[in-house]
Amino acid sequence: MTERSVFSGRTAWARNAAAPVRDFLNTESGSAVVLLAATVAALLWANSSSSYESVWTTTLSIQLGGDGISLELREWINQGLMTLFFLVVGLEAKRELDLGALRERQRLALPLVAALGGMAGAVLIYLAINAGGPGAHGWGAAMSTDTAFALGVLALLSRGAERLRVRVLTLLVIDDLVALLVIATVYTESVELVPLALAAAFFVVLIALRYAPAAARAPAAAIVGTALWVALHESGVDPIIAGLAIGLVTTAYPPARSDLERVTELARSFREQPTPELARSTQRGLASAISPNERLQFRLLPWTSFAIVPLFALANAGIDIDADLLGDALTSPITLGIVFGYVLGKPLGVTAAIWLGTRVAVGTVKRTLGWSSVVAAGAVGGIGFTVSLLISSHAFDGQQLDEAKLGVLAAAILATLLSWGLFRLIEVLPESLRARELAGTAEDLLDLSDDVELGRDHVRGPDAAPVTLVEYGDYECPYCGRAEVVIRELLDSFGGDLRYVWRHLPLNDVHPHAQIAAEAAEAAGSQGRFWEMHDRLLANQDKLSPTDLANHAGELGLDVERFWHELRHRQHAPRVDRDVESADASGVGGTPTFFVNGRRHHGAYDVETLSAAVRAAQTRARAVT
Secondary structure, X not given: OHHHHOOOOOOHHHHHHOOHHHHHHHHHHHHHHHHHHHHHHHHHHHHHOOHHHHHHOOEEEEEEOOEEXXXXXXXXXXXXXXXXXXXXXXXXXXXXXXXXXXXXXXXXXXHHHHHXXXXXXXXXXXXXXXXXXXXXXXXXXXXXXXXXXXXXHXXXXXXXXXXXXXXXXXXXXXXXXXXXXXXXXXXXXXXXXXXXXXXXXXXXXXXXXXXXXXXXXXXXXXXXXXXXXHXXXXXXXXXXXXXXXXXXXXXXXXOOHHHHHHHHHHHHHHHHOOOHHHHHHHHHXXXXXXXXXXXXXXXXXXXXXXXXXXXXXXXXXXXXXXXXXXHHHHHOHHHHHHHHHHHHHHHHHHHHHHHHHHHHHOOOOOOOOOHHHHHHHHHHXXXXXXXXXXXXXXXXXXXHHHHHHHHHHXXXXXXXXXXXXXXXXXXXXXXXXXXXXXHOOOOOOOOOOOXXXXXXXXXXXXXXXXXXXXXXXXXXXXXXXXXXXXXXXXXXXXXHHEEEEEEEOOOOOOOOOHHHHHHHHHHHHOOOOHHHHHHHHHHOOOOOOHXXXXXXXXXXXXXXXXXXXXXXXXXOHHHHHHHHHHHXXXXXXXXXXXXXXXXXXXXXXXXXXXXXXXXXXXXXXXXOO
8 A cells, every 4th residue: 555655654643642741852952952042142142232231121111091011121021921931831730730640649749859859959058158148048049940951951861761851840840830939929029918819819710711611711811811910910929920820720631532523523514514603613623622731832832942931041141241250259159059059959959858758758659760860860950040040130139140140050051061971870881770770660650541451452472572562543544554564663673572452443433434344353353363354454444345344354264254244243343342442541532542561652653753662661661670
């Protein structure tokens, strides 16, 4: 089949099915490069022209009648645009709580302890250096890791270590949440109670909007969210906390198969009657099938990663560096406190907190990483930038602010070098030990609801294989047909280390022959020829009518009369229904959907991507044996 032979692997479904966190992990190095370029540009600008400060201190006012908000351009970025950045942080935290690694609440304990330990270690070192001095009140500048830079460094230093990167992302999300709470409380000089009460009321309205009609929900949420931001600003509390609050109440859920089927009906209706009304209802139906959390992340993530955060760096990282500033910084408790707090306090705090947590505070919770990976992750945590600069702008001004900014930049460089050294040490470990260090001792949180059963499931490959690849598929789905080429290559490449399981998920609303084809495969299986029929159906997806199926059975040498009797009386429909029920229980809405050792595979299913997922599972399996 020529269409399958030219399969490139990256289908529209594969691209769009990826969770936002995976999208971010795939683009993190690019966003980190853009952020670094903006930082360098800010330093060059500040050291070559006096216009740097004059531009960012330009006042911009928005007036409505006699009232309005007047802020410097830098403040509009720090308090306005950065609200969207922290909205994405809140959205990702909520998604991890609803769908990700933290949906099992017990697993939240250790990342929480580790994040708090890292922040505490950094702050304690800062306070020890600044005790009794004028910079002691700026301890918050030494506590928060920069998400973009940290993940960018991980992308370059630990390619393929997905578990490490996801765990670090969890720490960063908690880190940002706590840092924002510190900004909203410690670094808020005065609070107006009436606007704060209004902000609380708007927040309640925002939560209640989930019960509003779907069509009005998004515009109403935008209006209420803006009102929440204005009320917080008027109260004296940094309004960026509004972004975090909105993100934490925006639910995430996988698309239900019933919603996808409804979308299909809407699209079919539009195809029959292409009217503006049906076009609008179809568009709304398509959007409503995806959770509001993921819709927002999809829209905002490119802007926050490649525009807003770099613009923040451009507006805040500029320092007029001269010999006097460098000389003062070498002995400045503020600069030294930030540098040593990040470079030493973060890794020591993270490591000590996890050590204590696994033995005392958290009880039986196991580490998800080996100790060398824990220390390396803590070193990456020493890369502070965005929130550190944000807190510095609240805590300091003048010479002290420049010293703090210089400390933040120096700490980011030194922590990156330390991280590089630690990851190089991990790389020289023996393969088995390196695998254990990257895998830790905790078992993976599984997404597949029904375990593979040898007497029930159709399995290719040895029973004792360390990696199991489960596919929910539809014989009429063209992407399943194309993916079959990939599966065969994987089975050839991994040999006895991989077994493959096919489970039925006929999408009857879009593929009229999918159900009978699935039952035909089971009918062939009752005569011991399941895989032969399976291969034939995927190779001839345009020949799935009842007559075609009978022809396939005859050419395979089956007892056609028995085969046709079983099909006519639908004897194998319950078997197919069991697979569909397991798909629903596992949150599967479309085909093909893959699970690798029980964990759902997000993203493309080309040979390279699936091979990487299988190798990672192979590494984890070896580490725990």
